[in-house]
Amino acid sequence: MIWHAAWICPADTMGDICPEFFRSFSEKKAIKKAVLRITALGVYEAVLNQKRVGDFILAPGWTSYKKRLQYQEYDITSFLSEQNELVVTVGKGWYRSPMPGWGASPEWKTIQQAPAGLLAEIEFLYEDGTSSFLGTDLTWGCRESAVRFSEIYDGETYDASLPIASSATESSTPAFSATPFSAASSSTHTFASAFSSSNMDKNRSDTLPVMEFDGPSDSLIPQEGEKVTEQETLFPCRIFETPAGETVIDFGQEISGYVELHLTAHNGEEVLLSHGEVLDADGNFYNGNYRGAKAKLHYICKEGFQTYKPKFTFFGFRYVRIDSFPGGPSAVTRDNFTAIVIHSALSRTGNIRCSNPLLNKLFDNIVWGQKGNFIDVPTDCPQRDERLGWTGDAEVFVRSAALNFDVERFFSKWLSDLRADQGTDGRVGHVIPDLLGDGASAAWGDAACICPWEIYLAYGNKEILSASLPSMEKWITYISTHTNDKNLWTGGTHFGDWLGLDAPSGSYKGSTRDDLIATAFYAYSTSLVVKARKVLNMDASYYETLYSDIIHAFRSHFTEYRTQTECVLAAYFNLASDCKAVADQLATMIVSCGNSLQTGFVGTPYLLYVLSRYGHLKLAYSLLLREQYPSWLYSVTKGATTVWEHWDGIKEDGSFWSMDMNSFNHYAYGSVIAWVYNEAAGIQTSEDGPGYETVRIQPKPDTRLDWLSASLMTRHGRMESGWTRQGDQWRYEITTPVDAVIVIADETIQVKKGSYVFFSPLEEC
Ligand code: BGC
Secondary structure (H helix, E strand, O other): OOOOOOEEEEOOOOOOOOEEEEEEEEOOOOEEEEEEEEEEOOEEEEEEOOEEOOOOOOOOOOOOOOOOEEEEEEEOHHHOOOEEEEEEEEEOHHHHOOOOOOOOOHHHHHHHOOOOOEEEEEEEEEOOOOEEEEEOOOOOEEEEOOEEEEEOOOEEEEEOOOOOOOOOOOOOOOOOEOOOOOOOOOOOOOOOOOOOHHHOOOOOOOOEEEEEEOOOOOOEEEOOOOOEEEEEEEOOOEEEEOOOOOEEEEEEEEEEEEEEEEEEEOOOOEEEEEEEOEEOOOOOEEOHHHOOOOOEEEEEOOOEEEEEOOOOOOEEEEEEEEEEOOOOHHHOOHHHEEEEEEEEOOOEOEEEEEOOHHHHHHHHHHHHHHHHHEEOEEOOOOOOOOOOOEHHHHHHHHHHHHHHEOOHHHHHHHHHHHHHHOOOOOOOOOEOOOOOOOOOOOOOOOHHHHHHHHHHHHHOOOHHHHHHHHHHHHHHHHHHHOOOOOOOOOOOOOOOOEOOOOOOOOOOEOOOOHHHHHHHHHHHHHHHHHHHHHHOOOOOHHHHHHHHHHHHHHHHHOOOOOOHHHHHHHHHOOOOOOHHHHHHHHHHHHHHOOOOOOOOOOOHHHHHHHHHHOOOHHHHHHHHHOOOOOOHHHHHHOOOOOOOOOOOOEOOOOOEOOOOOOOOOOOHHHHHHHHHHHHHOOEEEEOOEOOOOOEEEOOOOOOOOOEEEEEEEEOOEEEEEEEEEEOOEEEEEEEEOOOEEEEEOOEEEEEOOEEEEEEEEOOOO
């Protein structure tokens, strides 16, 4: 689209202070409709006539900025009056905040050097059929905002004690009367001439000139993803003093978002807050695991009653430490704080409940983990100095994500970024958007194939496959051209079975062989290319041959399986010639480990599927219901409110697994919820009718639960599957919005859409 605006930025640097751009304008003609089109190099908040425009938090969102920068459109007709002022504050956001945890690539560092740029235009459509534009150009002004500092990782400083900036009615703001549009100057100016010292606003900082610059143009795209919005509020459940004498607020739930302050204070008094996820073994505030992320909120008060919430940052937290508060920390009351949860605006689609309260808490924790990490990009964690779109984490969780919430649009946008960032040789970055610019790891890069396929299966829309197929194939080409052995993926640098419990001492990588993982995913991704081509009615013979060659090579090369994850991959991906035997071996390994798992990021998502599909359902449930470490429920017994990065993030004695890699909100192991939907409740779509057009429901109960019930809102309607123990029988209640195949205790029944009740004898699995 053609913009009738130029990129502007402050003519002089303001350091860390976020600039506030402004423009006043008046309208004489009758307006039928007015639309604000806007984006920024950073994150913006637009306020028109003192009303916030839209509810998008951290707009324009996080994309692969070198190729794609979203803009948003807002209908602002109802905001307008005769005299108007548009004020837009621009923070650093993902575009310009330094990334303390990992060294950004030179390319990304260059992107981060960008100025605090704004591109905006209002399109006026008049009752008489004519139109005009008001775009950013040299007639805009800027000044320092009250946001003195704001970064994604370090937090925000806001000075409310500063005098209020000029309003639309003051003569200091440049005036605009809509005239038919004339194209914005394409030349780049070093200094604006529109302002002289006589009309500068002296209230906060001098009104400063803006300058135009050559900002992104080819990469501008309309909003693609779901907008991030404020979703819910939480109130403090307790305010207490720790043994160390600090005052801490507990919101009772780990969230991503921020607090809103409500207080009465004197001009210049300060509030300083630190954020944390957990308390340490002594019950003290702790956030050493945030590593380089300062995650602080600093607010300088004005006189009287006031409220404040940050504009351009967010935190992953449950606890807030009061480092400073008017009247001292002990003056804090519950009324002073509200926690606001933010995440991408996704509709909830799936729910599971059962008779075990700990399992229900686990399901809740998984959903909270998804909310906390689905802030425009699927991230590893929301608190420490990473918060990155790690491909491996997204790949292991995508199926669960698509069951809990409608994530079709969310993932479609992220996959567009993946494709934009993919190397010409097919390399897929460790994180998307690709800030790191290095490497390609098996199971991480395979997100290029697995995520589109899972989204297709969940929603049945072929478009994600046609858009992604070239990228999927490029990934296969990358592997084929970066391996030491034909038809195996050997060599390279991989994350392995990340955080597997069979890791050698001092390593994060489980003992599963890199080459086995890499070849297993090479085969799996190739099989998905075959399937995708067939869905798209394309010839798949080249990839079919490659797939069977990889399987053959895998079988000749890996003649034994040494770890739980090796067994899981060999069986789940149908690589072994006798998958049942491998699943039996897996079961034996688990039993000899004291009925416990050893798997990391790569093996865990598939572990229970292999057990339940090859005759070890009872063992699968034993792992699911296990409460001692290592297990899913261990963290629940330790008071977790989200899913931990490590099976033992907090050990039995209250000490931490580690200082430096210990997130308490990492969704990867939450991928177990997909098994509960697919196997325990038995709700499955099929490749023949993806998006639940064709459905198979095969519930698999266990007598250690009295009942379990799952529901899923699909594109075709609501599905439900549940079972209850009734005397010596299982009673199943199933609702299907489409014709379905139902399998109850080995009996297969073809049914029309509708609701059904079945019974089967209560047998030990
Ligand atoms: C992240 C992970 C990620 C990993 C790569 C970590 O720092 O938090 O979740 O997948 O690095 O192995």
